[in-house]
Amino acid sequence: xxxxxxxxxxxxxxxxxxxxxxxxxxFRMKAELHYNWDWSAVASYIIRYDAKGGExxxxxxxxxxxxxxxxxxxxxxxxxxxxxxxxxxxxxxxAGLRLTSALYVGIVRNIPSIVFIFIFYFFISGQIADAFxxxxxxxxxxxxxxxxxxxxxxxxxxxVFISAVLxxxxxxxxxxxxxxxxxxxxxxxxxxxxxxxxGFSWRQKMRYIVLPQxxxxxxxxxxxxxxxxxxxxxxxxxxxxxDLTFRGTELMASTYKTYEIWxxxxxxxxxxxxxCSTAVGQMEKYMERxxxx
Amino acid sequence: xxxxxxxxxxxxxxxSGCAKNESGRLLDDVKKRGVLRVGMSTFVxxxxxxxxxxxxxxxxxxxxxxxxDMGVKVEFIPTKWSGIIPALLxxxxxxxxGGMGITEERIKKVDFSDPYDYTGMSIxxxxxxxxxxxxxxxxxxxxIIIAARLGTTAADAAKKNFPNAQLKLFxxxxxxxxxxxxxxxxxxxxxSPLPEFHAIKYSSRFYLPLNDTLTKEPIGFxxxxxxxxxxxxxxxxxxxxxxxxxLRDRKKYWFRTRDWEKRxx
Numbered sequence: 001x002x003x004x005x006x007x008x009x010x011x012x013x014x015x016x017x018x019x020x021x022x023x024x025x026x027f028r029m030k031a032e033l034h035y036n037w038d039w040s041a042v043a044s045y046i047i048r049y050d051a052k053g054g055e056x057x058x059x060x061x062x063x064x065x066x067x068x069x070x071x072x073x074x075x076x077x078x079x080x081x082x083x084x085x086x087x088x089x090x091x092x093x094x095a096g097l098r099l100t101s102a103l104y105v106g107i108v109r110n111i112p113s114i115v116f117i118f119i120f121y122f123f124i125s126g127q128i129a130d131a132f133x134x135x136x137x138x139x140x141x142x143x144x145x146x147x148x149x150x151x152x153x154x155x156x157x158x159x160v161f162i163s164a165v166l167x168x169x170x171x172x173x174x175x176x177x178x179x180x181x182x183x184x185x186x187x188x189x190x191x192x193x194x195x196x197x198x199g200f201s202w203r204q205k206m207r208y209i210v211l212p213q214x215x216x217x218x219x220x221x222x223x224x225x226x227x228x229x230x231x232x233x234x235x236x237x238x239x240x241x242x243d244l245t246f247r248g249t250e251l252m253a254s255t256y257k258t259y260e261i262w263x264x265x266x267x268x269x270x271x272x273x274x275x276c277s278t279a280v281g282q283m284e285k286y287m288e289r290x291x292x293x
Numbered sequence: 294x295x296x297x298x299x300x301x302x303x304x305x306x307x308x309s310g311c312a313k314n315e316s317g318r319l320l321d322d323v324k325k326r327g328v329l330r331v332g333m334s335t336f337v338x339x340x341x342x343x344x345x346x347x348x349x350x351x352x353x354x355x356x357x358x359x360x361x362d363m364g365v366k367v368e369f370i371p372t373k374w375s376g377i378i379p380a381l382l383x384x385x386x387x388x389x390x391g392g393m394g395i396t397e398e399r400i401k402k403v404d405f406s407d408p409y410d411y412t413g414m415s416i417x418x419x420x421x422x423x424x425x426x427x428x429x430x431x432x433x434x435x436x437i438i439i440a441a442r443l444g445t446t447a448a449d450a451a452k453k454n455f456p457n458a459q460l461k462l463f464x465x466x467x468x469x470x471x472x473x474x475x476x477x478x479x480x481x482x483x484x485s486p487l488p489e490f491h492a493i494k495y496s497s498r499f500y501l502p503l504n505d506t507l508t509k510e511p512i513g514f515x516x517x518x519x520x521x522x523x524x525x526x527x528x529x530x531x532x533x534x535x536x537x538x539x540l541r542d543r544k545k546y547w548f549r550t551r552d553w554e555k556r557x558x
Binding site for chain 2: 034060
């Protein structure tokens with residue numbers, strides 16, 4: 001028997017309070033801001049009709065969203081790999097590996113993200129970007145420029161994009177390391193001991209016994225972290241990656257439609273992250289049905 | 294722990310040391326590469342996005358013409374103003390063409406070409422919060438709050454001209470103007486003609502307290518130090534383009550007329 005959700009008087013009172021609160025804020029905004037709302041052009045920032053080509057093309061904000069999306073995907077993949085390896089190193093018996101991982105997590109987690117991004121971008125990623133800028137590579141990129149643009153970014157922005165992906169991956173990787181470590185440590189000691197007793201090597205123990213069990217426990221916090229990657233990707237706008245936030249601030253500087261653009265950006269981020277949350281929710285349900293969890 | 298910190302810092306500095314390519318050959322490099330990479334930031338009407346999302350503006354015209362005369366393509370790299378000099382120093386682009394005022398402080402870090410333009414800082418004030426102010430000293434009081442854009446010469450001008458006033462700095466002018474619209478600051482200092490444009494746009498709420506600009510400052514291309522051949526090239530280009538009237542003509546179009554407005558709105 002499932003409980004039917006019923007609206008009680010308390011619910012109505014709460015709803016009424018919520019709506020009057022929103023109405024009050026909107027009213028105050030109207031009264032205080034003296035702002036000329038102008039939504040007329042906002043649609044064209046998302047998608048606009050190109051008269052020359054005779055087709056619809058993505059506007060500035062939508063192409064920014066595409067960059068944010070690509071940035072998040074690549075950083076997530078890279079951060080998961082970093083997280084897995086660093087997480088394994090964190091519980092290693094070798095002191096050197098354990099210390100390296102602890103140092104990495106300790107440094108990254110204790111530096112504000114924006115400072116980390118600046119330091120990494122100006123001091124370290126220059127080297128990496130130089131490697132990517134070398135003539136042989138840039139010519140090989142421009143040979144497949146459509147392909148590279150689709151997967152990463154236009155060749156002109158390639159080195160900045162790669163720097164941003166690396167920075168974000170290293171930053172988020174530290175949190176993922178901790179999630180992986182906690183997941184592995186949450187697997188009962190007896191499991192590991194049983195594997196040892198059966199004569200499994202360390203690699204076999206991890207692969208067949210510990211990691212499959214840890215994975216189920218890692219998944220929910222990991223999903224939260226992935227959504228975090230999307231949100232945190234906004235900070236790379238300070239190093240001038242042309243993501244959604246950067247495009248938005250540039251557009252605001254051009255048009256002075258501060259509020260319209262911020263609100264539009266908020267909704268675009270929300271669609272992306274809410275979509276992700278829903279997808280993860282579905283995946284968890286699916287795994288539950290299949291009996292993995 | 295101290296040793297670790299020292300170690301990390303020394304790695305940073307070592308790396309940042311090798312980040313610099315051999316200097317002095319940038320002009321050749323640019324020609325060989327076939328692309329001039331230009332760092333800029335959105336400032337109306339120096340550089341901004343038009344309706345189609347293309348960059349337009351005075352600086353965009355200047356940089357495009359410069360690259361064309363060099364026989365190379367131009368590539369614009371939009372960059373946050375507050376980080377634009379470090380980005381130039383670490384080689385993210387070759388030159389800043391972004392209405393950058395030549396100042397003592399900046400000369401310590403970068404080289405400038407000869408001035409190709411002059412700009413002044415002007416001030417726009419709120420009719421409600423700062424009514425009827427007509428001279429500088431009216432704003433130089435401790436209860437006056439002035440907004441400006443972070444890292445610009447406007448911020449310096451505000452600091453110098455109004456040492457007693459409180460300064461509120463923002464990442465771009467749009468936020469500063471918004472602050473003025475909500476009456477949280479008394480005035481905004483920015484490069485002319487931006488304050489003038491806003492005084493016209495919101496004429497019922499803003500006014501121009503002073504008749505003249507606060508300062509008059511030279512604007513140059515900024516590049517890394519020791520790039521003398523590039524600098525010489527830029528200087529001779531600027532001289533030539535002043536003589537044939539190109540720079541004056543573009544300046545008139547972007548600063549004295551509003552014909553370009555329908556390209557943006």
